[in-house]
Structures are given as structure tokens and as C-alpha cells.
Amino acid sequence: MHRINIVKLLSLLLLTVTFSVHAQDESQNDNHAENSHTVKDLKTEIKEYISHHLLDSHDFTLFSYTTVEGDHKYIGFPLPVILWDNGIKIFSSSKLHHGESVAELNGEYFSLYHNKIYKTDAEGTITFDNHQHPTNSKPLDFSLTKNVAFIILVGLFMLWMFNSMAKSYKKSTIPSGIGRFLEPIILYVRNDIAIPNIGEKHYKKYMSYLLTVFFFVWIINLLGLTPLGVNVTNNIAVTFALALITYLFTTFTANKNYWKHIFWMPGVPLPMKIILAPIELLGTFIKPFSLMIRLYANITAGHIVLMSIIGLMFIFKNWIGSPLSFGLAFALALLELLVAALQAYIFTMLSALYFGMAVEEHEHSEHH
């Protein structure tokens, strides 16, 4: 019994971010409760842990645990909830009590269901349609969620770090401190990503974006691997925003040649030109789309696999399975470290490639 408790505590520490929506989930779980009421199926529990870990949340929870009496305790701090529902409504997420209670603001009630905020009545009733989708009205949610808070933190951290590095150059031209580590990376981004792909002539205006996106994605991927477990890049919204910036940057800095190659490919017969135009146009959307999906999918897949292997530890619960899955998880965590950097590199590299296409001066049109 003692050992099981330790294992449980470990699990709670490792799978830090937890959420409990059991209270409102009772109606759904009735059929589950029939087969095993006391110990909820471990596999489903792990699955829920993982899917909750991957999601954004409205408060910053460092870790949580369940007391012997069955109460959920959360260690962390609340974040502001900002809603747009006929006017801005701001209140602390502590009012939502991790979805366990209903927040009241000027006679209006909001409650959390599956990580989303719905407008409800005083009791927090949520009505469902045939497909188990809630029918309550949903206010536009611009809350400073955990991920937003983390983005701000990382942004401030980057500002501080690179600003202090920039200041150190005023004293001497040789970097000092952290700059010694960062400068080669900055030079790598410039010499091996920007210049070969974009070209000596145009690369300067893209450097700020490329450097920022590289370090942002890298740092945030790495921090996603820490026990804080705040995964920002496994939100499709985040990667969509990044890809959208790349797309807009490409589109608005593109030269005449780029558009000519899309709408009227030179050097091919007329019917081909007509066929190629929509394909090429579609290609311009697919490129940033693949950027978005790649980053999202790599990080999500990495986290799911890593956490599943950690979860296996609690399914095996014997002396051979746990060390094995620990070793596997350790190796995979190392791989994830590589993936964190690789995805940042790929994102930057492909962005640079697309920028390069947009500003390339085609002198070799005849060769097509």
C-alpha cells in the first residue's frame, strides 16, 4: 500500500498539470462506473492526464493532488479570465475553481466545461445536443491562459537575455557571458539559414523575424520538456499564428517575379500555364500550412509518446517494467531535446526558403 502511494505521488509530480472535470462528467461516466467504481480504470485515467496535459488551461497549476477524502487540491496561481460577451468581462480564474464552481459577474454566470468557458445559469447547468456537444452560448475567450502567460514570460526572458547581450557589445566587440553561447547560434542562423536561402541582397529585412522565431520556438519547446510542462507549441493556434506571420511576410515582400511564377509560369505552354496557376496558388497556402502542422504534430506526438511511456510505469507496477519504461522515457526525452532544436531549425529554415522564393530574381527563366 505504501509503495502504491509513492508511485501515485510520483505520477502526480511527473504529470504535473491535472484537471478534474469529474464533477460535471458524472452523467457520462455512469456506464464506466458500473464495471469499476472504486479504482477508475488506470488506462483511461492516464489517457485523461495526457490529454489534459496537452491542453491549455485558465490557471497556472504547478501540480495537483487528491486528498484521502477525495478532494482535489491544486498548487499554483490563478490567471485573469478575459471574456468578450457584449463588452469586456474580466475576473480571476480562481472564481472558476478549476471547473468545480460557477463564476458570477454582475448577475451573469460562467462555468468551465472541458477547458472552455460557457455561459450558464446560477447552478452551472450545461445542456447537450445529440452529439454530446454543449449548446450553451460561448463568449469569446481572450483569457490570459497558462500558455499566454508562458508566451509573455518567454518573451520577457528573450528580451532580457538578448538585450543584455546587445549591451555587452557596447563594452567590447567580443561577446561575454551568455553571448559567447548565443553568438555562434545567431551567426549560424545568419550564415547558414538566411544568406544561402534568401541571398546576400535581401536577407537583412528577414533576419529579425528568423532569429526571433528560431529562439522563440526553441526556448519554448525546451521549456515544454521541463516538469513545468507548459506546452505552447502543441497548440494549433500558436503554430497557426507563427505560420500566418510567415505567410503574410512572404506575400507582402514578394516581388513581381514571384507572382509571375505563380500566375503565369514562364517557359511552359499555354494550357500548362492555366493548369499550373491554381496549383501554384494552392502551394503558397500549403507551404505555411505544412509549417503549422509540422511543428504542432512533432511536439504533440513527442509529448504523447513520452507521457504514454511514463504512464506505462504505473500500468506495469513491477520491478522490471518500471525501470524499462523509465529508461525508454529517458532516451525519448533526450530525443525530444533534439527534436526541440530541430523543429525550431526546420521552421526557421523553411521560412527562410519561402522568403527566398519570394525575393528571388529569376534570371534563368529560359531554362525552365
Place this chain on the structure above:
Amino acid sequence: MTIPNIVGAGLIVIGAGLGIGRIGGSAMDAIARQPEASGKIQTAMLIAAALIEGIGFAALFAA
């Protein structure tokens, strides 16, 4: 996840794996042939692999 979805996902993974494997193999060949161009080959290899991977992931999500 239904059975066809799982089968489809498997097929996608096989296809993407074969594709990336081929790229990696060819890149190794190319590097062995021209070690001085290894930097350029690596870059091209990563880009090609990333493109296949992107398509693979897109298909996985569709499956």
C-alpha cells in the same frame, strides 16, 4: 479511431518512413561521394525530409 483509420495511418507511416529513408540513404551516398558538399546536402536532405514529414502529418490528421 476506427479500423480503416488505423490502417490508413499505418500506410501513411510506412510511406513516409520509406520516403524519408530513401532521402537519408541518398544523402549518405551523396556525402560519401562528395564529402566537401556535405553541408549543402544535409540542408537539402532536411528540407526534403521535412516536406515529406509535413505531408505525412497532414495525412495522419486527415486519417
Place this chain on the structure above:
Amino acid sequence: MEKLIEQFSLGLFVWQLILFVGLVLLLKKFAWGPILNAVNEREEGIKDALEEAENARKEIQNLTADNERILKEARSERDAMLKEAREMKESIITDAKEEAKAQASKVVEQAQATIQAEKHAAIADLKNQVAELSVGIAEKVIRAELTNKDKQIKLVEEMLKEVTIS
């Protein structure tokens, strides 16, 4: 795919867009601009320094070449001077020898001439003395002889014979 769309959070998207664009702009102003400028400046500096070093190297090379050339010239000049001196020495020696020889031969000639002259003088003197002697002797002889008439004639005849012979 449906799950992805369902998961999509507009709030997070908007925040990320705003924050990221803000981050790019702020970093551009406070970090990337200064850093890249500093790095560029440093690289330019290194390039300039290298170029300068190359120039200096070339200059030194030129200088050493010059030095070598000057040295070579000096050496050849010295050689030429030495050669000239040697030649001069030789010519002086030969000149001196010749002069000495000429002087010597001149002295010898003079000596010979003097000897000749002395000899002639001595001979002439001897001749005179011999003549005087012979005249004296002849006088005495003649005085003795001339006492006898026959002898006188005979003598004259003999003398006449002698005269024609000499």
C-alpha cells in the same frame, strides 16, 4: 482534423499573434539590430585588419626586396672597385717595371757610351803618347842615324814603305 478545429483557441491565436509581432519588433530594436551591427562591425574590423596585415606584409616584402637589391648593387660596386684597384695596381706595377727597365737600360747605355768615350779618349791619349814616344825615339834614332848618310837614305826609304803600308 475535426479535433484540431475544435481545439483551436481563438484567444490564444490572437494573443500569440500580438505578442509575437510585438516580440519581433522589440527584439529588433533592442537586440537583433545592435547585435548584428556589432557583429558586422567586428567582421568588417577583422577584414580590414587582415587587409592591413596583408598590405604590411607586402610592404615588408617590397622593403626586403629593395634592401636585397641595394645590397646586391653595393656588392657589385665593391667588386667592380676591387677589380679596378687590382687592375690599377697591376698597371702601376707594370708601368714601374717598364720604367725601371727603361731607366736601367738608359743607365747601361749611358755607361756604355761613357765607357766607349773613355775608351776612345784613352786610345787617343795612348796614340798621342805613342806618337810622341815614337817621335822622341825616332828623333833620337834619327839623330844617331843621321850621322851616316847611307843610313839616312835607307831610313827614309824604310819610312816611306811603312807609310804606304799604314
